[in-house]
Amino acid sequence: MERVFSEKRLEHQVPLFCILSRKVITMSRGLSFYEVEILAKTLLAEFAPPGWQFAWSNEKRVNGRCYYHLKTIKLSRHLTPLRTPEDVRVTIMHEICHSRVGPGKGHGPVWKAEMRRFGLPSNRCSQDAPDLSSISNWKGTCPKCGKVSYMMRRPRLERSCGICSPRKFNDAYLIQWKRI
Ligand SMILES: [Zn+2]
Ligand SMILES: [Zn+2]
Numbered sequence: 284m285e286r287v288f289s290e291k292r293l294e295h296q297v298p299l300f301c302i303l304s305r306k307v308i309t310m311s312r313g314l315s316f317y318e319v320e321i322l323a324k325t326l327l328a329e330f331a332p333p334g335w336q337f338a339w340s341n342e343k344r345v346n347g348r349c350y351y352h353l354k355t356i357k358l359s360r361h362l363t364p365l366r367t368p369e370d371v372r373v374t375i376m377h378e379i380c381h382s383r384v385g386p387g388k389g390h391g392p393v394w395k396a397e398m399r400r401f402g403l404p405s406n407r408c409s410q411d412a413p414d415l416s417s418i419s420n421w422k423g424t425c426p427k428c429g430k431v432s433y434m435m436r437r438p439r440l441e442r443s444c445g446i447c448s449p450r451k452f453n454d455a456y457l458i459q460w461k462r463i
Contacts, residue, residue: 313364314371322368323358323375330401331356331382347374349381350446351428356382376403386447389429423458432458 314322316339323337332354340348340357346366347358356378363371380397381388388394398405419433425444437460444456 313366314368316360316364318368319358319363319371322372323356326372326375326379327356330376331379335379335382346370347378348446349378350449351382351386352447352449354382373403376401386428389431391429420462421460422463423460425456425458427456433463434460437462 320337327335327337335354335356338355338357339360341361342348342357342359343361345359346362347356349356356375358371358374358378363374366374377398380394380401380403384393384397395405419435421434421437423432423434423442424430425447427447428444430444430446441452441454442458443453444458447453447456
């Protein structure tokens with residue numbers, strides 16, 4: 284990285300991330316985009332399998348998501364700046380734990396065990412998505428990656444998983460709907 288920022292800025296940044304990557308810190312403001320990127324890259328380098336990257340997403344309802352086929356974790360550019368540094372760190376680690384256990388495990392016991400290894404709250408499964416289960420009638424599950432979605436009504440057209448087949452419909456990843 285080119286040293287385009289001043290020493291003063293660096294002094295401020297480095298200790299912050301050293302602390303953040305290990306444990307809770309309290310800050311009265313949200314992290315800047317720059318700080319989030321450094322934090323995510325630091326945590327990815329340390330804990331994710333080789334080759335995983337960070338990117339921003341435009342999602343407005345989901346804090347973070349793990350894209351196995353892209354080896355990328357994405358955080359919402361809209362929601363992340365509004366959250367506390369600790370919440371952002373937990374979300375990044377949440378997605379990193381997905382990257383470590385691989386697709387198909389969802390928020391099941393394997394993923395939970397991984398979260399516990401890092402001393403993270405494994406009960407917070409709504410961490411990367413708002414909890415819509417209580418206001419929905421239908422639960423859809425991807426047979427491949429286990430991604431769960433909730434709907435008020437069963438969709439009239441069949442859908443395939445947007446994570447396993449992001450750009451086009453693919454009936455190998457047909458969402459299985461169940462009334463709840
Ligand atoms: Zn998750
Ligand atoms: Zn899927």
